[in-house]
Structure formats: structure tokens, C-alpha cells
Amino acid sequence: MATTAKTPAIRLKNLEKRFGIGDAETFALNGVNLTIRNGEFVAIMGPSGCGKTTLLNIIGLLDTSYDGEYELDGVLADSISKRKQAKIRSQQIGFIFQNFNLVPRLNIIENVALPLAYKGIGHTKRLVMASEILETFHLNEREYYMPHQLSGGQTQRVAIARALVNQPSIILADEPTGNLDSRASYAIMEELSALHKQGKTILMVTHNPRLTTYASRVITMLDGQIDTDTKVVTDLAEEALKNSKLPKKTRINKRRQNKTARASKRKRK
Numbered sequence: 001m002a003t004t005a006k007t008p009a010i011r012l013k014n015l016e017k018r019f020g021i022g023d024a025e026t027f028a029l030n031g032v033n034l035t036i037r038n039g040e041f042v043a044i045m046g047p048s049g050c051g052k053t054t055l056l057n058i059i060g061l062l063d064t065s066y067d068g069e070y071e072l073d074g075v076l077a078d079s080i081s082k083r084k085q086a087k088i089r090s091q092q093i094g095f096i097f098q099n100f101n102l103v104p105r106l107n108i109i110e111n112v113a114l115p116l117a118y119k120g121i122g123h124t125k126r127l128v129m130a131s132e133i134l135e136t137f138h139l140n141e142r143e144y145y146m147p148h149q150l151s152g153g154q155t156q157r158v159a160i161a162r163a164l165v166n167q168p169s170i171i172l173a174d175e176p177t178g179n180l181d182s183r184a185s186y187a188i189m190e191e192l193s194a195l196h197k198q199g200k201t202i203l204m205v206t207h208n209p210r211l212t213t214y215a216s217r218v219i220t221m222l223d224g225q226i227d228t229d230t231k232v233v234t235d236l237a238e239e240a241l242k243n244s245k246l247p248k249k250t251r252i253n254k255r256r257q258n259k260t261a262r263a264s265k266r267k268r269k
């Protein structure tokens with residue numbers, strides 16, 4: 001893809017997603033504007049039903065019916081053929097879901113090697129690659145276990161290893177620690193943090209405010225829209241510095257943040 005360092009990884013403009021028709025119509029997304037640069041680690045929060053999963057599904061090219069614009073690496077997702085989209089999904093995007101089901105009849109190493117099969121890599125090479133990534137997750141002793149023999153935390157680590165075996169540049173995680181105790185959650189967050197340091201772009205939905213400390217940016221959603229975004233605060237601070245004026249308050253309150261977001265939305269219209 002034609003990417004430059006400045007091309008955002010993801011750009012959403014007035015993104016809308018409707019479910020149902022007539023009286024039953026609901027807006028799962030109601031005008032989302034969002035730009036995410038390569039290498040950002042974005043935590044997404046918000047009440048149940050506010051559109052977080054819908055947003056990740058669209059970004060991950062799992063859902064292609066929406067209104068508005070979605071640019072991935074500077075290319076309109078709409079203009080990418082279904083075949084190319086499938087290729088991007090399997091090679092550039094890593095998905096980690098809350099209830100990530102491993103294939104129960106395959107052992108751990110076969111599960112992790114599975115995505116490589118779609119790339120046409122030979123069986124032995126696939127197992128070597130899977131084994132290497134399992135080693136980085138300290139799971140190499142479990143390679144020949146069956147999924148039901150692992151703990152919740154181990155299963156999720158295997159799921160992450162499987163999401164990463166293709167070396168994706170974007171990682172989409174939907175409540176990856178939702179079913180885990182705090183110790184297992186911490187281990188998963190350390191893994192995501194290490195990936196962030198390697199330069200991967202990460203979008204992680206979480207209900208746990210504590211976990212947002214790992215992120216470089218925190219977005220909250222409400223009723224299908226972006227409600228708050230720490231990036232807006234950073235932008236304002238940068239602008240203030242550029243104008244050689246010290247910001248009156250270093251911590252910009254939420255009302256002002258929303259006002260700025262509304263103003264920039266109007267400008268873009």
C-alpha cells in the first residue's frame with residue numbers, strides 16, 4: 001500500500017452504522033470522526049451498547065456496510081476489492097476477542113499455526129513459526145496441550161499468539177481481558193505494551209479504567225459517537241505552545257474538550 005510516515009493508519013470521517021429498518025432502526029455509530037496514527041495505542045471505553053464492537057468490526061474490515069468514509073493506510077476501504085480486503089484481514093490485522101475460541105480439536109501449536117495456512121506456507125515452516133511465537137509468550141511447554149487443558153489466561157495468551165503469528169501491523173482487541181483475573185490481565189497488558197513499543201498500532205476496548213494507563217491515548221464513546229479523546233487535549237496544548245501562549249489550564253476540562261470537538265466537526269462539514 002502507498003503509505004508514507006505521515007499517512008494515518010486509520011481515518012474515519014462521519015462514520016455511521018445503522019441496524020434494523022423503519023421503527024426498529026438504531027444508529028450503532030452516529031458520525032464518528034477519528035484519526036489514528038501508526039504506532040498509537042488507543043484505549044476505547046464507554047458503556048455497553050455505545051458502538052465499540054461495531055467500530056472495531058468496521059476498522060477490521062469484518063463489516064463493510066456503513067455510511068461515511070473509512071481510510072486504511074490512506075486508501076478508502078470501499079475501493080478495496082473483497083479479495084484484497086480478505087488478504088489485508090489475514091496479513092495486516094490481528095484480532096483479539098474476549099471470547100476468542102481456539103479450535104477445540106487442534107492442539108495449541110496447530111491453533112497458532114492456523115492463520116499461516118491461508119498464506120500458503122508449508123506445514124513444517126508453519127509449526128516452526130508458531131513455536132517461535134509461543135516461546136515469546138512463555139507457552140512453548142504447552143505446545144502439544146489441547147485448548148481445554150489451559151487456564152483462561154493461558155488460552156488468551158494463545159489467542160494473542162495466534163493473532164500475531166502473521167506479524168500484523170494493526171491489532172484490534174475487544175475487551176481482551178474481560179474474562180480474566182487481575183494477574184492474567186496484567187500479563188496480557190504487558191504483552192500489548194511490548195507490541196506497542198515495537199511500533200504496532202493497537203486499538204483496545206476495555207471496561208477497566210486502570211488498564212488505560214498502558215495506552216498512549218484514551219477515547220470514550222457515548223451513543224455511537226466519540227465523547228472524549230485525550231488526543232484533543234494534546235492538540236490544544238500543542239496549539240497553545242505554537243502560539244507561544246501558555247495554556248491557562250494545563251488540564252482542559254471535558255466541557256471544553258467537547259466544545260473543541262464540536263467546533264472542529266462544524267469546520268469539517
Ligand SMILES: Nc1ncnc2c1ncn2[C@@H]1O[C@H](COP(=O)(O)OP(=O)(O)O)[C@@H](O)[C@H]1O
Nearest residue numbers: 019020026028047048049050051052053054055
Ligand atoms: N447485529 C446487530 N443487529 C442489530 N443491532 C446491533 C447488532 N450489533 C450491534 N447492534 C446494536 O448496535 C449498538 C452498538 O452495539 P455494540 O457495537 O456491540 O456496542 P458495544 O460493543 O459498545 O457494547 C447496540 O445498540 C446494539 O444493540
Ligand SMILES: [Mg+2]
Nearest residue numbers: 052053054174
Ligand atoms: Mg462490545
